Amino acid sequence: MTYHPKSDFMHVMMTRGYLADCTDYQGLDEALMSGVVTAYIGYDATAQSLHVGHLLNIMMLRWLQKTGHRPITLMGGGTTKVGDPSFRSDERPLLGPEQIDANIDGMKQVFAKYLTYGDGKSDALMLNNAEWLDGLNYLDFLRDIGKHFSVNRMLAFESVKSRLDREQSLSFLEFNYMILQAYDFLELNRRYGCVLQMGGSDQWGNIINGIDLTRRVLDQEIFGLTSPLLTTSDGRKMGKSQGGAMWLNADMLAPYEFWQFWRNSTDADVGRFLKLYTEMPLDECNRLGALAGAEINEAKIILANEVTTLCHGADAAAAAEATAREVFEKGGVGDDLPTLELSSEEVADGISIVQLIVRAGLAKSGKEAKRLIAENGARIDDAPLTDAGLMLDRAALSSPVKLSAGRKRHALVRVAG
């Protein structure tokens, strides 16, 4: 299937590695050639922030806009009340409406950095499917929409089938998710002329359902396009690292740590990540990704700078780089390191080093902090820490102190005032 696309958007998707599958390459390509195409990606409001795993799709929307088309970011205010069962082994806990709204607010902040919203032809739209899902009347919905779905067929979708095969129960509530998502696509087509849904390849089944439904109800031919589910080249899921999710909101993950995440990419991923997560020219991505040995470290820094600039701005990227150079190349201290601020009352009676390590985020529990010390992994101002019972008083903290866990993780502790 070596289709040669004529449209800019398809060309970018194919050459930069965003494309896993498409329902109709030629049809979509032609639609993109003949005018402004409106496309959407849906986001479930299951967390307070988007994370690196979402970034791929956000970049797709950004390219869509750059190539002259109109992106829609659809918040799943309604569908999140149901929960997407696709390829999940267990049911997610149901979220309450307040939580969902709060999550949507958190997620919206990020989109504005990548997309231009407004009323122009290719300005992005921010929508929430609660708008049409919340008010649905059950019987009407069953008669108008439900009649188009075959349970036999729904059961055959891989996303559902795998769950049933493993004898894991699937509640009726979750089973309805794909119908609601299909309905979203139909509504978006009706209201905004949206003709393309994009998503990760785990969304293939859901997307197909929307296309079928729209064909049956409106007799409209629309398209679906999926991106590969990314794993790092050592086989881990994208976006999980050091145990925690790589959030895109600055208040949940400091830009410095975001920068570090990219800086620590595996060699084999660098070229691919440059293509997917930055807008650098392809040749340059290939050249940088092909650097061998220690040289590729410079490419990793470029990658970190580019991605951080998009997400947090050029200043944040520069600050992160400066701190990283200071800390790793000179063994010093940078302003951008994660910092724990203590009030003077807190240190009045002294504070244990174990507490400091935990509160600075270098260990998850006191036990872990002690273990770190016992394993000679902890340092204070670069001096090895040997005494887990060490107490620090106000004098010891009169100037900021650098704590380190292992070679890579550092934090500052200072007393306010």
Add this chain to the structure above:
RNA sequence: GGGGAGUUGGCAGAGCGGUCAAAUGCGGCGGACUGUAAAUCCGUUGGGGCAACCCACCUAGGUUCGAAUCCUAGACUCCCCA
């Protein structure tokens, strides 16, 4: 409504009266080697506390010198039948 199975550490999954904080694997963390890489090797890995020590195998009681393991009640999950 009836019958059965289950609930163990971040996850998977052993254990079925003492030697169990609990095998093993994954994941995590630290170290060596390097390039803030990968692979490999070594170590470590429930929680609270400065400590002594305390809490811990769904919850609440109980039996025992002694319980993750036995009994009773409850909560939740799954399967089969109606």
